Amino acid sequence: MKFSTMTIHTGEEPNFERGFGDVVVPIHLSSTFARKEIDKPTGGYEYSRTGNPTRDALEKRLAALEEAKFALAFSSGMAAETTLVLTILNSGDHVIAFDDLYAGTRRLFDIFSKNFAIEFTYVDATNPDNVKNAIRRNTKLIWLETPTNPLMKICDIKVITEIARDKGVLVVVDNTFATPYLQKPLLLGADIVVHSTTKFINGHSDSVGGAIMLSDERIYEKLKFNQNAIGAILSPFDSYLVLRGTKTLHLRMERHCQNAMKIAQYLESHPKVKRVYYPGLKSHPQHELAKKQMLDFGGVLSFEIDSDIRGVRRFLGSLRIFALAESLGGVESLIEHPATMTHAYLSKDEREKIGIKDTLIRISVGLEDIDDLIEDLDRAFDSI
Numbered sequence: 001m002k003f004s005t006m007t008i009h010t011g012e013e014p015n016f017e018r019g020f021g022d023v024v025v026p027i028h029l030s031s032t033f034a035r036k037e038i039d040k041p042t043g044g045y046e047y048s049r050t051g052n053p054t055r056d057a058l059e060k061r062l063a064a065l066e067e068a069k070f071a072l073a074f075s076s077g078m079a080a081e082t083t084l085v086l087t088i089l090n091s092g093d094h095v096i097a098f099d100d101l102y103a104g105t106r107r108l109f110d111i112f113s114k115n116f117a118i119e120f121t122y123v124d125a126t127n128p129d130n131v132k133n134a135i136r137r138n139t140k141l142i143w144l145e146t147p148t149n150p151l152m153k154i155c156d157i158k159v160i161t162e163i164a165r166d167k168g169v170l171v172v173v174d175n176t177f178a179t180p181y182l183q184k185p186l187l188l189g190a191d192i193v194v195h196s197t198t199k200f201i202n203g204h205s206d207s208v209g210g211a212i213m214l215s216d217e218r219i220y221e222k223l224k225f226n227q228n229a230i231g232a233i234l235s236p237f238d239s240y241l242v243l244r245g246t247k248t249l250h251l252r253m254e255r256h257c258q259n260a261m262k263i264a265q266y267l268e269s270h271p272k273v274k275r276v277y278y279p280g281l282k283s284h285p286q287h288e289l290a291k292k293q294m295l296d297f298g299g300v301l302s303f304e305i306d307s308d309i310r311g312v313r314r315f316l317g318s319l320r321i322f323a324l325a326e327s328l329g330g331v332e333s334l335i336e337h338p339a340t341m342t343h344a345y346l347s348k349d350e351r352e353k354i355g356i357k358d359t360l361i362r363i364s365v366g367l368e369d370i371d372d373l374i375e376d377l378d379r380a381f382d383s384i
């Protein structure tokens, strides 16, 4: 079955034996499930944390989209990441991570580093040699994000997973920015994919959720056990919302990419812009790799405005369609200032080391009419 058919049907096939043939999976709100005898859960379910039919439907669909055997849905991207780290890492293990990570992931890793003696090394993974050279005897995991947030750096999943496999190291890819429509890390050799379904997968800015997809049954069984033991599961209502969101993932991503490309080109030719970070531009240092690894270039981009922090404030304050807000991947266009918003957790030094300047602005390009979006940006540039 092709991607756009799976986004609509997988996990949601009409059930005539145990249901009415609903074409949309019902929201099963029951927290517990009755049985006929003590030792047999009659309908296949016991308690809703352990398993829920609506969540199961979503997990089936999410697995299919990443071409994974298994998926697990969590109450947030961070809940998924926490469960994953607690499942595969132990004190004394070493992790290599991309230096331009989602700041919340970095903050989580700091907790594991301080409280559980797990070691983290951050490298610029755009050069696979940096990853290779950081591998130690106790390296257990390589954690990648591509494209990264907010600098849209691209790393070569295939080359890095080959390096990892030689050393028996697992590779996790946070595929939130690309989505499985644009990039399938498991097919490129990665072991595990994580998502914040809050972003493009749900796509409507009305649900916080996360997911893990993988095909290794042994790791899946441990994760499934811990999903129930830790309990950070996605609710039935959110599972329904995300299922609904996935039905248009392919269409939304196409328009996100089209609009983002046009905005990137507009910004690149604008005299008040110093630099644009978008993998679809020829000026992007990993443009060729992005072309090879991704179907298209995604809906997020960043740029440096040729001004100072006061100009940044005026620019952001003059927009009418773009909402000044964190998060990304929804149908509405959002804009934000990483240095004071999403990446405020990092010190100024840490930000500068990876290249996040105070004049950097990140856009999550929505699905509005491109002429309206560009007109809005034009007005904001006129204000500085």
Ligand SMILES: *Cc1c(COP(=O)(O)O)cnc(C)c1O
Pocket: 076, 077, 078, 079, 102, 104, 105, 145, 149, 174, 176, 177, 195, 196, 197, 198, 199, 208, 209, 210
């Ligand atoms: C938002 C995000 C997360 C965290 O997900 P939440 O759903 O907000 O907990 C992780 N990784 C990336 C790349 C993100 O954008």
